[in-house]
Amino acid sequence: MLDSLDAGAVRRWCAGTLSALRRSQREIDALNVFPVADSDTGTNLVLTLQAAVDALPDTGGPREVWAAMARGALLGARGNSGMILSQLLAGAAAALPSDRPVGGRALATALTAAVDAGYSAVAQPVEGTVLSVAGAAARAATEVDTDALPTVSAAALEAARRALESTPAQLAAMGLPGVVDAGGRGLVVMLDVLDTVVRGAVVDLAAPEPEPVPAAGVQEGWEIQYLLASREPDVPGLAKRLSEIGDSVVVAYVEPSLWSVHVHADDIGAALEAGLELGRPHQVAVTPLIARVRTASASGRAIVAVVPGAGLAAVFAAAGAVPVEGAPRSDELLSAIERMGADEVVLLPNSDAHVPVAEEAAAAAGATVSVLHTRSVVQGIAALAVADRARSFRDDVVAMAEAAAATRWAEVVIADEAGLTMAGPCRVGDVLGLVDGDVAAIGVAVPDVVTNVLDRLLNAGGELVTVVLGAAAGPSLEAFVQAHLHTHWPFCEVHVIDGGQPRAVVVIGVE
Incomplete structure (x- = not known):
């Protein structure tokens, strides 16, 4: 186990995080419902971390290496999630000591500074997102009050996992499907790799290459990003102006006279003009925001499953289902069904207690919904394993029901x-x-x-x-x-x- 983070540990953490995010890319993409259900959070995090890895220097201490990683992430940030993650990294880097080892208390201080930087960069912070998960990790790291690095990293990871499990209820309160926050899931992956490095365990660097995000869906505006060169920018004023024309506004400090800007808006010109009033926008990237129907196949079929934990949510999402965590109300299940836009839906309650609300949601849905009376998540897993959209809906439901009953x-x-x-x-x-x-x-x-x-x-x-x-x-x-x-x-x-x-x-x- 490490007593303190050295430069090599920071490099292993950065490279290991990129590999872990690549392995989790499709899972995190499937969880993406906020701020736009465009199924690209996992992809954006991978591309942001790739930029961070590319910027890693061969020399320097832990603070210098972490700062270079953060700068690379800021310059190469993709999407809302990448912008926030890069700002968290930058905030932490600025708080790391340069004159003493980075032990447990130094890491706790850095995590707290990361949260402050993240909240300050986002014009309208929303609870139930990566910021909530980061805040929980920082508080836990501080509360253990020790310089033992393994104790602090473990406390931060465990608190982040618990906070992630709370995000479905927070997002559901905004009328979104009850799944864990995609950006928060990405942060848990990062903290998991950090804890692995601190414990001295081998970091798994095996990972597939990033996969392109499919473009099918309905466009809901534009994602606009650019770097703003400005000597004395009015950052609060810029954030306010951008919030008037769009949402998901992030204005992040990169280095003196350079800022990174992100907004979702319908008017590309207005977003650029807001930057032109303060300086020179460059490296402009404009991407259509495509709200995707993530689990409906070409035949218009989807699977919705009630699950009791974040790990199970990831398993069901990776297998092509839409997980709804906790004990949802019928209107929450109905919202998840309707967001799929599918003509045919299989609903897996995965508990006797959830069957009545599942049947109530099915009765109110405009689609054809079949409720399989799966009594446990393992029966739901068995049913999902044999799902085949190439079959007729009736035959598929029968096969899934038989697999569940045989478990x-x-x-x-x-x-x-x-x-x-x-x-x-x-x-x-x-x-x-x-x-x-x-x-x-x-x-x-x-x-x-x-x-x-x-x-x-x-x-x-x-x-x-x-x-x-x-x-x-x-x-x-x-x-x-x-x-x-x-x-x-x-x-x-x-x-x-x-x-x-x-x-x-x-x-x-x-x-």
């Missing part, structure tokens, strides 16, 4: 109240193992109950085991489950997912 499931939870169950009395804090929704085992240790329900499911047969780890799953639980299955059920294929669900410590599916 036996269990979950392990912690009892929050005493009661009498089918397996006997339980007390608060007991570990409960539920099989197909009924309590089948009660214990005091999570691993013991997990193996109990695993064996119950596999004794009835099965070749494929899906294990979804919740937010409360300990770091050793995955290895324990893998070892148990390898020893007692060696012929099973095992898939482990970091689901992040808040209630169930583990969800298990057997097919």
